[in-house]
Amino acid sequence: KPLDDPHPPPPSPEPLKHLLSMINERLEIADLVALTKWDSAQPVQDSDRESTVITDAKRQAASYAIAKNEAGQMMAAQIEANKLVQYGLLSTWHSDGKAPLTKRPDLKNQIRPRLDALQTGLLQQYAEFIPFRADPACPLWINQELPQLAKDELHEMALIRATGELCAPQPPAKPAVPH
Numbered sequence: 001k002p003l004d005d006p007h008p009p010p011p012s013p014e015p016l017k018h019l020l021s022m023i024n025e026r027l028e029i030a031d032l033v034a035l036t037k038w039d040s041a042q043p044v045q046d047s048d049r050e051s052t053v054i055t056d057a058k059r060q061a062a063s064y065a066i067a068k069n070e071a072g073q074m075m076a077a078q079i080e081a082n083k084l085v086q087y088g089l090l091s092t093w094h095s096d097g098k099a100p101l102t103k104r105p106d107l108k109n110q111i112r113p114r115l116d117a118l119q120t121g122l123l124q125q126y127a128e129f130i131p132f133r134a135d136p137a138c139p140l141w142i143n144q145e146l147p148q149l150a151k152d153e154l155h156e157m158a159l160i161r162a163t164g165e166l167c168a169p170q171p172p173a174k175p176a177v178p179h
């Protein structure tokens with residue numbers, strides 16, 4: 001964005017900032033998930049677990065006045081982004097022949113319960129963000145927040161995937177000069 005931009009985007013609404021910070025937190029946990037997959041040589045993809053996560057989100061949706069399918073789709077995007085981080089990290093670790101020695105919690109007994117707890121917060125924050133989804137500035141808000149959150153390019157890509165459906169689809173911007 002040029003420095004002399006006469007129309008800077010309006011500041012991002014607080015509910016979006018809170019939502020993005022939770023989305024980011026879930027993607028940081030993806031690093032731990034990947035470490036457990038490295039240790040156990042289990043595949044990244046666990047379709048049964050994905051169904052459980054999405055079914056839970058749909059079940060919880062009503063308590064936050066979110067449409068069932070919208071809650072499911074929002075969580076599906078979080079899962080896709082999570083896998084992107086895992087595949088990226090595992091690929092690097094395979095070429096290095098080693099993974100970091102960071103202490104990793106247990107997937108089933110510690111990490112998944114953390115993801116479940118985070119999901120409640122995600123749905124709550126998503127519900128508060130819903131009124132802003134159709135704002136024409138929505139894509140700009142996301143563009144301006146993401147680079148501040150991501151710790152590297154892989155996580156920024158994953159954030160882009162995770163947030164790709166947050167804004168309602170926008171019509172193309174009107175040309176400045178009518179023709």
Ligand SMILES: O=C(O)C(=O)C[C@]1(C(=O)O)C=C[C@@H](O)C=C1
Nearest residue numbers: 033044045046047049050079082
């Ligand atoms: O729980 C796992 O095994 C994960 O890898 C996490 C996760 C998720 O994002 O919730 C991602 C991919 C799997 O297919 C299932 C679930």
